[in-house]
Amino acid sequence: MNQEYSGSGDPAKSLELLWRRRPVPTRGPKPALTVDGIVAAAVRVADAEGLAAMSMRRVADELGAGAMTLYRYFPGKGELLDVMLDTVYGELPRRVVPGDWRAALDEVARENRELYLRHPWLLQVAISRPPLGPNVMAKYEWELSAVEGIGLTDVEMDATVALVNGYVHGAVRTAVEARQVIQRSGMTDKEWWLAHVPHLDQIGDLEKFPISARVGTAVGNEFDAPYNSEHAFEYGLERLLDGVSALVVNRSAPQG
Amino acid sequence: MNQEYSGSGDPAKSLELLWRRRPVPTRGPKPALTVDGIVAAAVRVADAEGLAAMSMRRVADELGAGAMTLYRYFPGKGELLDVMLDTVYGELPRRVVPGDWRAALDEVARENRELYLRHPWLLQVAISRPPLGPNVMAKYEWELSAVEGIGLTDVEMDATVALVNGYVHGAVRTAVEARQVIQRSGMTDKEWWLAHVPHLDQIGDLEKFPISARVGTAVGNEFDAPYNSEHAFEYGLERLLDGVSALVVNRSAPQG
DNA sequence: GGTCAACTGCGTACGCTGTACGAAGAATAG
DNA sequence: CTATTCTTCGTACAGCGTACGCAGTTGACC
Numbered sequence: 001m002n003q004e005y006s007g008s009g010d011p012a013k014s015l016e017l018l019w020r021r022r023p024v025p026t027r028g029p030k031p032a033l034t035v036d037g038i039v040a041a042a043v044r045v046a047d048a049e050g051l052a053a054m055s056m057r058r059v060a061d062e063l064g065a066g067a068m069t070l071y072r073y074f075p076g077k078g079e080l081l082d083v084m085l086d087t088v089y090g091e092l093p094r095r096v097v098p099g100d101w102r103a104a105l106d107e108v109a110r111e112n113r114e115l116y117l118r119h120p121w122l123l124q125v126a127i128s129r130p131p132l133g134p135n136v137m138a139k140y141e142w143e144l145s146a147v148e149g150i151g152l153t154d155v156e157m158d159a160t161v162a163l164v165n166g167y168v169h170g171a172v173r174t175a176v177e178a179r180q181v182i183q184r185s186g187m188t189d190k191e192w193w194l195a196h197v198p199h200l201d202q203i204g205d206l207e208k209f210p211i212s213a214r215v216g217t218a219v220g221n222e223f224d225a226p227y228n229s230e231h232a233f234e235y236g237l238e239r240l241l242d243g244v245s246a247l248v249v250n251r252s253a254p255q256g
Numbered sequence: 257m258n259q260e261y262s263g264s265g266d267p268a269k270s271l272e273l274l275w276r277r278r279p280v281p282t283r284g285p286k287p288a289l290t291v292d293g294i295v296a297a298a299v300r301v302a303d304a305e306g307l308a309a310m311s312m313r314r315v316a317d318e319l320g321a322g323a324m325t326l327y328r329y330f331p332g333k334g335e336l337l338d339v340m341l342d343t344v345y346g347e348l349p350r351r352v353v354p355g356d357w358r359a360a361l362d363e364v365a366r367e368n369r370e371l372y373l374r375h376p377w378l379l380q381v382a383i384s385r386p387p388l389g390p391n392v393m394a395k396y397e398w399e400l401s402a403v404e405g406i407g408l409t410d411v412e413m414d415a416t417v418a419l420v421n422g423y424v425h426g427a428v429r430t431a432v433e434a435r436q437v438i439q440r441s442g443m444t445d446k447e448w449w450l451a452h453v454p455h456l457d458q459i460g461d462l463e464k465f466p467i468s469a470r471v472g473t474a475v476g477n478e479f480d481a482p483y484n485s486e487h488a489f490e491y492g493l494e495r496l497l498d499g500v501s502a503l504v505v506n507r508s509a510p511q512g
Numbered sequence: 513g514g515t516c517a518a519c520t521g522c523g524t525a526c527g528c529t530g531t532a533c534g535a536a537g538a539a540t541a542g
Numbered sequence: 543c544t545a546t547t548c549t550t551c552g553t554a555c556a557g558c559g560t561a562c563g564c565a566g567t568t569g570a571c572c
Contacts, residue, residue: 028549057530066551166423282569333560
């Protein structure tokens with residue numbers, strides 16, 4: 001499975017695509033495909049078969065076209081990915097919870113979580129330079145609005161939103177990987193663990209890790225698997241918002 | 257750049273490799289390479305040129321051998337990656353800070369951060385099934401010992417360690433991506449932004465995102481770049497440990 | 513000391529990737 | 543009708559992991 005990068009192409013051409021401002025030509029044959037249609041097909045392939053399977057050939061096949069045809073609509077695969085990103089960001093409901101920053105941040109976290117779960121390939125796209133499309137920008141504005149007017153500085157607002165986004169990214173990544181590894185390997189976590197135990201026993205040295213043994217057993221008994229994503233998400237989000245809360249309280253009552 | 261997976265091979269063979277318990281044959285020519293030598297070469301390549309460049313051919317070249325020769329030492333690329341993982345985990349100093357869980361967790365976070373910065377390709381390896389080598393197990397034990405005996409349940413201990421690890425992973429990933437995108441694109445963040453502004457202005461609609469505009473400007477002025485990784489790491493870690501602290505305090509004084 | 517099994521090194525081949533190039537055909541402006 | 547512009551897409555290239563099988567080397571055994 002590949003890691004891909006966003007925002008790598010020529011700004012003018014990328015923005016033209018993202019905001020659908022391509023000039024329509026008057027001459028020549030009518031195009032058989034559309035930008036939206038290609039993006040939808042690419043998202044379909046990535047959702048169903050993963051980002052690694054989303055090759056130009058595969059997407060073109062999906063549309064009954066030749067691979068090189070896609071290059072009439074996108075300068076390259078990077079730009080296609082940029083538009084895919086902005087497109088699925090458009091699926092966020094962006095519900096606003098007024099007057100309660102904690103509930104609002106919670107909503108931001110949960111909507112992002114749903115989006116990642118629906119399109120797990122998002123987790124493999126490095127977005128340090130986000131494609132500046134309409135939905136990417138609306139998403140950022142909505143996220144900032146959750147922590148607007150609660151006493152944080154502008155810089156703290158940005159850091160807080162980034163912190164929550166980073167947290168959700170990591171939590172869902174772990175959960176999705178755990179889900180996918182079961183499919184790929186055909187083994188549950190318990191089966192995987194039981195397949196290792198006899199060999200580990202033979203190697204010995206296990207008594208050197210007493211806390212791991214105790215905690216590992218407890219976690220296994222609790223969730224019947226070494227890792228439970230639902231629990232981990234709730235636990236971490238609560239800790240995180242508690243941490244933010246400490247800052248917000250401090251800001252509203254300094255020298256407290 | 258590729259995303260890779262750990263723990264995919266046959267448990268018996270993987271553990272044999274990880275714990276260096278391979279039976280030494282008596283007959284046949286003496287092997288020209290060693291497992292340790294191949295792993296060191298692979299780590300060298302991955303550090304210097306990224307995980308995508310770490311192909312079997314490239315590693316073999318590094319050692320002056322043919323690509324297929326590596327398959328005499330490792331069943332496949334996955335197992336090589338597993339041993340690479342366990343090997344670099346061995347670089348952790350695993351310093352113990354007794355009697356102060358917060359300082360101990362802080363140390364865990366910082367040592368992991370250093371490791372990720374030294375071997376950024378670690379960020380691209382999905383480790384939902386960790387290779388159960390000596391260093392992986394010692395790492396987990398050390399991390400758990402940071403939160404041992406402070407009133408958390410075993411399950412909470414595991415969740416807390418996973419939370420901190422997940423946080424560091426995400427924070428460093430963001431930082432490394434930001435660093436790499438500058439190299440790949442040859443543009444600083446400011447240059448990238450300035451290249452987009454004129455086209456965005458032309459498209460208009462920017463007044464629909466007032467908070468983004470204000471916060472973006474503030475962040476840009478503060479750090480002279482849209483993103484400052486040092487600040488983000490410290491800010492997030494403090495929030496996170498504050499959140500954990502709230503739980504610890506609650507556990508030591510229930511009904512408080 | 514000769515023989516043979518066991519072992520190592522590695523060349524070749526296959527199907528996959530993104531995309532540069534250019535040929536062939538279609539639609540419209542003049 | 544012609545010239546221009548725009549479309550589709552076949553071919554080609556270098557690189558990937560690795561299955562297969564051959565050639566050469568070493569040590570155990572008689």
